[in-house]
Amino acid sequence: MPQTDLKMTDALFYQVAVQSPLRRLFDYLPPANARSTLAPGVRVTVPFGKREVTGIIVSNTLSSGYPLDKLKPITTVLDDAPLIPPILFDVLLWAARYYQHPIGDVLASALPTVLRKGGDLPQQSFWRLSTHGKGLPNDALSRAPKQQALLQLLQQHDSLSRESLAAADISTPTLRSLLKKELIESFTTTASHPAFNINGELALLAEPPLSLSNDQQAALQQVEFHAYNSYLMDGETGSGKTEVYLQAITTVLRHYRQALVLIPEINLSPQTLARFQARFNCPIVLIHSGLSERQRLDAWWAAASGSAGIIIGTRSAAFVPMKSPGIIIVDEEHDSSFKQQEGFRYSARDVAVMRASRENIPLLLGSATPSLESLYNCEQGRYRHLIIKGRHGGAVQPEWQLVDIRHSQLNTGFSQIVIEAISTQLAQGNQILVFLNRRGFAPTLMCHDCGWVANCKHCDAHLTVHTQRPGLHCHHCESRQALPPTCPDCSSMQLNYLGQGTERSEATLQALFPTATVHRVDRDSTGSKHAMEELMQEVSKNEPCILVGTQMLAKGHHFPGVALVVVLDADTSLFSTDFRALEKMGQLITQVAGRAGRGAKPGKVMIQSHHCEHPVFELLSQHSYAKFAQHILRERQFSAMPPFANAALIRAEFHQGGEALGLLQKARIYLESQMPSSPTMRYLGPFPAALEKRGGRYRYQLTLIGTERRTLHTLLERLCRWLEQEKSARKVRWSIDVDPQDTI
Ligand code: ADP
Ligand code: ZN
Ligand code: ZN
Numbered sequence: 001m002p003q004t005d006l007k008m009t010d011a012l013f014y015q016v017a018v019q020s021p022l023r024r025l026f027d028y029l030p031p032a033n034a035r036s037t038l039a040p041g042v043r044v045t046v047p048f049g050k051r052e053v054t055g056i057i058v059s060n061t062l063s064s065g066y067p068l069d070k071l072k073p074i075t076t077v078l079d080d081a082p083l084i085p086p087i088l089f090d091v092l093l094w095a096a097r098y099y100q101h102p103i104g105d106v107l108a109s110a111l112p113t114v115l116r117k118g119g120d121l122p123q124q125s126f127w128r129l130s131t132h133g134k135g136l137p138n139d140a141l142s143r144a145p146k147q148q149a150l151l152q153l154l155q156q157h158d159s160l161s162r163e164s165l166a167a168a169d170i171s172t173p174t175l176r177s178l179l180k181k182e183l184i185e186s187f188t189t190t191a192s193h194p195a196f197n198i199n200g201e202l203a204l205l206a207e208p209p210l211s212l213s214n215d216q217q218a219a220l221q222q223v224e225f226h227a228y229n230s231y232l233m234d235g236e237t238g239s240g241k242t243e244v245y246l247q248a249i250t251t252v253l254r255h256y257r258q259a260l261v262l263i264p265e266i267n268l269s270p271q272t273l274a275r276f277q278a279r280f281n282c283p284i285v286l287i288h289s290g291l292s293e294r295q296r297l298d299a300w301w302a303a304a305s306g307s308a309g310i311i312i313g314t315r316s317a318a319f320v321p322m323k324s325p326g327i328i329i330v331d332e333e334h335d336s337s338f339k340q341q342e343g344f345r346y347s348a349r350d351v352a353v354m355r356a357s358r359e360n361i362p363l364l365l366g367s368a369t370p371s372l373e374s375l376y377n378c379e380q381g382r383y384r385h386l387i388i389k390g391r392h393g394g395a396v397q398p399e400w401q402l403v404d405i406r407h408s409q410l411n412t413g414f415s416q417i418v419i420e421a422i423s424t425q426l427a428q429g430n431q432i433l434v435f436l437n438r439r440g441f442a443p444t445l446m447c448h449d450c451g452w453v454a455n456c457k458h459c460d461a462h463l464t465v466h467t468q469r470p471g472l473h474c475h476h477c478e479s480r481q482a483l484p485p486t487c488p489d490c491s492s493m494q495l496n497y498l499g500q501g502t503e504r505s506e507a508t509l510q511a512l513f514p515t516a517t518v519h520r521v522d523r524d525s526t527g528s529k530h531a532m533e534e535l536m537q538e539v540s541k542n543e544p545c546i547l548v549g550t551q552m553l554a555k556g557h558h559f560p561g562v563a564l565v566v567v568l569d570a571d572t573s574l575f576s577t578d579f580r581a582l583e584k585m586g587q588l589i590t591q592v593a594g595r596a597g598r599g600a601k602p603g604k605v606m607i608q609s610h611h612c613e614h615p616v617f618e619l620l621s622q623h624s625y626a627k628f629a630q631h632i633l634r635e636r637q638f639s640a641m642p643p644f645a646n647a648a649l650i651r652a653e654f655h656q657g658g659e660a661l662g663l664l665q666k667a668r669i670y671l672e673s674q675m676p677s678s679p680t681m682r683y684l685g686p687f688p689a690a691l692e693k694r695g696g697r698y699r700y701q702l703t704l705i706g707t708e709r710r711t712l713h714t715l716l717e718r719l720c721r722w723l724e725q726e727k728s729a730r731k732v733r734w735s736i737d738v739d740p741q742d743t744i
Contacts, residue, residue: 013064014038014074016055017104018048019116023096023720025103026055027064029073038074041082041089045075045118054078054118056107058093078118083304084110088321091355098713100720100736101344109344110319112296122301124191127175128159133183146174154184193307204254206281209247216240219386220247223364225255225326228357232333232374233366234626235388237594238558241366244388245329246279248364253282253309257326257361260303261312262348264335265289266555268314270533282309287317315340318348318355325359328352332555333365333374334587339741347739368594369587369625372633376643398565398596398603400621402612412508413500413568418606419512421564426516426544430563434505434548435592437572439522440464440473441504442497445483449492454484458696467503468524477695505548505568513546521549554591565596567607574611577690578742579641582632586616590625640679642739646709648716649737650702651689657698661686663732664702670722671704675715680707690742697733 015025028046030038038044042057052075064071084092088110096106108116115121129151138155141148150170154160160168165175178184212220219233225248235241249259263272268288276284285299285308302308306323313320315338330338330349338348349365356363365374365383378385408415413436425432442465445454454463456474463472465483472481486493497504506520519525519535526532532552539545542561547553573585589607596603609617619628637644650667652660664686677683682705689699706712716736723729 012037013061013071014044014057015059015061016044016046016074017058017107018046018053018055019102019104019108020048021102023100023102023724025058027061027066027071029071031074031077034077038077039082041084041086043078043083043115043118045078047072047075054116055104056084057082058103058107083115083121083321085321085323087358088319088355091351091358092319094354095344095346095351097717099344099346099738100716101346105344109316109346110321112300113293114297115300119297120190122191122298123188124161124163125186125188126159126161127154127165127184127186129154130182130185133178136183144177146171147177150174150178151183159187191301192305193302203281205250205279207278209250209279210243212243212247213240213388215388215390216244219388220244222384222386223248223362225251225362226360228360228362230353230356230363230365230377230383231386232370232378232383233364233386233388234368234370235366236368236390236625237591239368239388239390241331241388242275245331245364245366246276248327248329248362249280249310252326253280255326257324258303258306258308258322259310259327259329260317260320260322260325260352261310261329261331262317262338262352263312263314263331264337264555265314266337266552267332268312269536269557271536271558273312276310276312280310283307284310284312287311287313287320289314289316315348318346318351325355325361327362327364328356329364329366331366334367334369334371335555336584336741339739341741345735345737345740350739369590370629372583372629372636373643375629375633397623398593398605400593400623401604401606402617402621403606403608404610404612405608406610411512412504414505414508414512415608418566418608421604421606422509422546422566423513425564426513426546428563429544431539431542431544431559431561432546432564432566433553433559433562433592433595434509434546434566434568435550435553436500436502436505436548436568437550437588438464438499438501438569439503439524439550440475440501441467441507442499442501444498445472446496446498447487447490447492448494448496450487450490452487452489458694460691460693464501465497466524467507476691500568502548502550509546509548517543517545519545519547519549521547521553523550523552525549526552551588553595554588557595559595562595563603565592565603565605567592567605570607570609570617571611574614574616579636580741582616583629586620586625586628586632589620590628593620640707641705645705645707646712647706647740648704648712649740650704650719650734651699651737652686652701652732652734653689653694653697653699654732655697657692657700659728660698660732661700663726663728663734664700666726666728667719667723668702671715671719674718675711681711681715682706 012030014028016028017025037060038057040057040059044055044057045052046055092106092110096103138152141151153168223231233241233244252259273286285302287299300320303311304321311317311320330352333349340346353363374383377383403415403417405415422432444462445465454472456463456477456479458479459474459476461474461476463474466473471483487495502520502522506518509518536557539559567589573581593605596605616628619631650664652663654660668683671683675681684703686700686702689701692698704712723734
């Protein structure tokens, strides 16, 4: 945006972003008595309809499409300087265009709630001498030594913060006495902590770095610190990727630059932070959804003002301003939690790529099971592929066993072979991990006499039986009801639980092994804040036990004592309508398997399936996620699906299905009129969503798949404009999802 410093501000209009569902900016006149031009990124308050709202200056122009008498002036200017630095601001504008999302909402994602609502940056209070105080000689107050000390201190410094005075042993009563004598006064101003300080090597590092293996060394040496490049660091869990991050960050900090580390929500364990704190003396801040508004503001400001050297955060931290960014690291880059699934549907990983490139700094993506997108980017030469082989310390690969459960008698989901294996491991004093990606007791409640099934009133889904908080729960709309004592249709007492969830597996294991300790790990059992921490402490004692749980077990946590991993049901993903289901299954199984035998003990992985001959199991069991990934990458190429093409989903939902479907049918006609369907631009649907009815709304989707990114985006932009003026789109809730994670 050209910034002309106009003297005649009355010829200037500001384009302001406010939080509204409209994909446009709003024109305002300069505020009364404006002296200089307001820069993009400055917050203002403006009249908006009947309200007064906080907005952000995006640009200024010399002409407005609106008549002058319709325009109102900006009410107040909230900031002297933009809160969002120019490069990040550009990235946000790019993201709004790329994800077709209203700009006000996108810009808001770079600010903590307090600032979004027009609040102040963190304030700090200071003390200084009053005019009267300044007139005193430095030997005044000699009869009160403490007061004299304070006087002398403030004579030496213009002002001192509360903290520095406390550090100099000045007590509150002393401050009060001088205040009463009107010798000193206090004032508040924006907190400004000094940029993090590294006094030479010793002061920066709190512990010596490990000496790197050849692969780690080679990976680190490839990283160029003064230019943009994306690197995919591909190494199994335990291969030492984190150590490479730590050493790359060391280099960055030595150049007085900051490091941003993005991690999946689930990995945000105290251990992660502890590992960074053990290595570095510089301030580290955490940014995640569990912070209070106040904590979030402080962490944000530490990053933005440059006082924090390392910022560790989940998805939303991709937009946190930094004073002097030096590197961005995305750990577990394949993790689907980096994609926001509602509202502003961005991918934090992809935003990080764009941000690093605009900042001209390196981006390090790490994973034991890289996404097909990133592997494809390596094939295309866009990313550099850094491979770290083997586990650190040479722990041996787990042995794989595919357990064919066709025709076999299962004991509530467990085959005899698996039960025996668990028994053997327990006898040897080992830990066992049982993985089942379904929480609750049983996914279906059915009447044996009439076939009645407990369904959710609001969704096309069965209700899940839960025993922990007893009742029937819907996993899609969160509605709950009591367990019926008898069948509501025929009053039979014969209500059967079909299938199994983690609660039932826990009960089964406890019944099979009455003396063993069984821990369940899922969203229900780890609800309280410290539950997971306590469990991890318990498990780290290395006593024999069985852990049974959902994908929470597969991510983030280290279980060095686990000698056997059991995957109870590997089949569900083989027949899913989600085109990424196989990729996700392979990642999950590889990650779960990666938990086995991490300590000194060799591990074993047992996978129960009705389809053991499926090629993906064969490839995975050869310890080759890479070969597995190649296999499905070629399948995607064959069917011209992402990453070989670019996809976008248009979703529509309404409590009457006809309206939502009708809108998408019209949208398709519009799209075809703009660009007839062809092999380079395909339209699929509209079709019902995988769960057609959810939370009382009927849901449909229309998919666009284009080989040319630019063409797809031009089309999406036009479609957005069309949807915004289309009458039938007003009551239907619609959204656009670029690079969708789930079903196409
Ligand atoms: P990843 O991030 O790939 O899972 P980590 O960096 O956490 O791997 O390393 C796994 C374990 O190996 C950690 O306990 C770590 O301290 C150790 N480790 C990693 N690199 C080295 C090294 N070069 N020398 C000694 N130990 C190492
Ligand atoms: Zn019945
Ligand atoms: Zn429901």
